[in-house]
Amino acid sequence: MARPRKFNEEDALDAARRQFNETGYHGTSVDDLSRATGLSKGSLYGAFGDKEALFQRVFDEYCNASDQGAAVRVEGPEDEALERLRAWLRVPDGRPDRLGCLLAKGTAELAWENENIASRSRAAYETLLDSCRQLIQQAQRAGQVDPDADADALGGLVLTTHRGLEALLKAGVDPQTLNGIAKAAIDSIALKPTPTNADGA
Numbered sequence: 001m002a003r004p005r006k007f008n009e010e011d012a013l014d015a016a017r018r019q020f021n022e023t024g025y026h027g028t029s030v031d032d033l034s035r036a037t038g039l040s041k042g043s044l045y046g047a048f049g050d051k052e053a054l055f056q057r058v059f060d061e062y063c064n065a066s067d068q069g070a071a072v073r074v075e076g077p078e079d080e081a082l083e084r085l086r087a088w089l090r091v092p093d094g095r096p097d098r099l100g101c102l103l104a105k106g107t108a109e110l111a112w113e114n115e116n117i118a119s120r121s122r123a124a125y126e127t128l129l130d131s132c133r134q135l136i137q138q139a140q141r142a143g144q145v146d147p148d149a150d151a152d153a154l155g156g157l158v159l160t161t162h163r164g165l166e167a168l169l170k171a172g173v174d175p176q177t178l179n180g181i182a183k184a185a186i187d188s189i190a191l192k193p194t195p196t197n198a199d200g201a
Contacts, residue, residue, distance in 0.1 A: 009047065012037040016048075017058040021102050024109055025055050055106075056116060062102045063124040070131035074138070081138035082145070082186055089162055089182035091175040100170045104163065125159075132158045136189070144190055154189050161185045 019036040020028055030051055034041050048054040073084050103124055111118040132155035139145040145154070165178050 012039060012047070013058055013061065016054055017062065017102060020055055020058060021100070021105060024105065025051075026109065052114075059102060059106050059117060060120060062106075063120050066103055066124050067127045070127050074131050074134045078138040079142040079144065081135040081142065082190055085132070085135050085139075085158055086182065086186050089158070089165060089185065091165070091169060091178045091182075093175070101166055104166060128162075129155055129159050132156070139190075146191060149189070157189070158185065 015036045015038075016033055019032055023032065028051070030041055030044065033039075033044060033051065033054065037044065039047070044054070048057060073088060076084060103121060106117055107121040107125075111121055133151050134155075136145055136149075136151040136154045136158070140147045140149070140151065161182070165182060168178055168181075169175070
């Protein structure tokens, strides 16, 4: 009969994810993971397999969370779609987490050599792109974006802006500057209100 595990699996996965995010896949040793999770090497292998299997597990879970977040963003009133995009681009107030996105890091480091990572990251980015496109289409139906504009291209512009802002955040650019860029990106695709004539002419 197998012995019950004496650790919280989700806590261990969270610690492993943070370690991979801090030092990258190739820069993380099994000893690093053992220290981060508090588990012996034997326990790590027994619970999650080798380092590659553990990374794939945390990467998949990170991508799944990204997919779920994308699904949530497309829900809600269509006349609030642009505001949901603004909120997604915005850097939170306070001290931001400069660790960055494991999806971006894992893709940059491993997609060229690991087909599983390449396939999962491609699917995650396609989901993000689709959610951006849907939000643009919602804003078009709400009269906030030019209905003749290419929703695919504008969605891609928003996603590219998000990825670029993250890179700038990791480089230490201050949140106020980043949020100004985010605002300009959304304002650039929003229809400008038609000015009213105060004289009624």
